[in-house]
């Protein structure tokens with residue numbers, strides 16, 4: 001790719017060799033001009049190099065997540081609140097509509113409530129401004145950013161897009177530091193309000209020599225990472241779920257029957273219901289197999305001279321994992337293009353424990369930090385939507401081609417009609 005030596009891994013055995021068996025060899029991240037600016041010198045988790053500081057920062061984040069998830073109900077409660085808010089708006093719409101902005105607003109709202117404890121009304125101007133900043137940043141980054149790949153471009157006069165990237169970066173960093181300061185000023189150990197508090201607590205409770213390695217900026221950046229990595233990914237996945245349900249009404253109906261049988265209509269679906277709703281869970285798996293948000297995950301970099309599949313791979317080579325290819329490999333999937341949730345179920349109708357060649361969250365050292373949170377978020381939102389509404393398309397054919405982008409699988413705009421089932 002350009003002047004950066006790159007290896008793309010397309011086969012499952014080689015992906016596992018690199019991601020798991022030789023995980024330290026492949027655990028680096030390539031550097032980039034914009035990455036360095038956004039992360040205040042790689043003080044985040046997602047773009048930071050593989051180092052003792054990064055390991056400690058992941059450990060800190062895990063400890064905060066564990067504390068937060070010790071009461072999984074807190075997250076589910078936030079999802080239910082956000083779902084109820086959006087339901088009120090959706091139920092006033094009586095014509096075909098594009099679900100995109102509603103889904104995005106819900107996902108931003110849940111992650112914001114989780115990280116910074118604030119919940120916005122769906123049309124709050126402050127919230128809408130924040131969303132437009134993030135959307136604009138995603139648009140600008142969507143197809144890759146030339147100076148990140150071609151060093152010389154960094155030294156030419158800045159283009160309008162580069163100037164805008166820097167402005168957006170300032171706005172985001174300001175927000176992250178202000179939220180952190182607001183928490184620090186009002187922090188008390190006995191009243192942990194959200195993940196930001198959990199991180200401050202976990203940082204304070206670290207042994208002194210470890211605490212000294214992580215600055216406040218590392219905490220701010222960890223939270224921005226969660227926000228950045230957790231919103232688009234879950235929103236796109238949920239949009240694909242809706243698209244598939246609209247295109248496959250018989251599968252939608254089977255999911256709804258399962259919810260009606262095991263949960264009923266008197267309360268919203270909870271994460272505890274997951275074991276009783278394997279078909280709904282299988283739908284979610286199958287959507288993530290066919291349309292995963294990050295086609296190549298996040299690029300890795302080799303930390304030493306190493307090998308994969310018998311080939312030499314020198315230190316500092318960029319390595320990309322073709323997760324989309326793994327999810328469509330006919331060696332592992334019968335009729336891989338077919339939308340068939342039952343491939344994730346065993347003969348008793350339970351979710352199969354481990355499917356080969358299914359790695360939406362990647363694996364090994366750099367595995368998605370938010371996997372457990374994403375699974376709760378997606379499962380609860382998706383099943384609540386199925387429980388409450390029937391989805392159909394307003395006489396328009398469903399287009400499964402994503403928007404043109406080399407890295408993300410973002411669904412093209414589409415319209416739906418909903419009917420309340422209760």
Ligand code: HEM
Nearest residue numbers: 045046226229230233234297298361362366368369370374
């Ligand atoms: C559908 C939802 C999601 C999918 C499919 C997804 C997928 C991924 C993938 C493929 C990676 C790259 C792993 C690698 O480099 O090998 C990743 C990294 C990451 N994800 Fe997620 N993710 C999702 C949601 C989330 C959420 C909700 C959060 C936060 C709460 C999150 C936080 C992160 C972070 C911080 C990293 C960087 C990890 C590191 O470099 O050590 N993700 N994710």
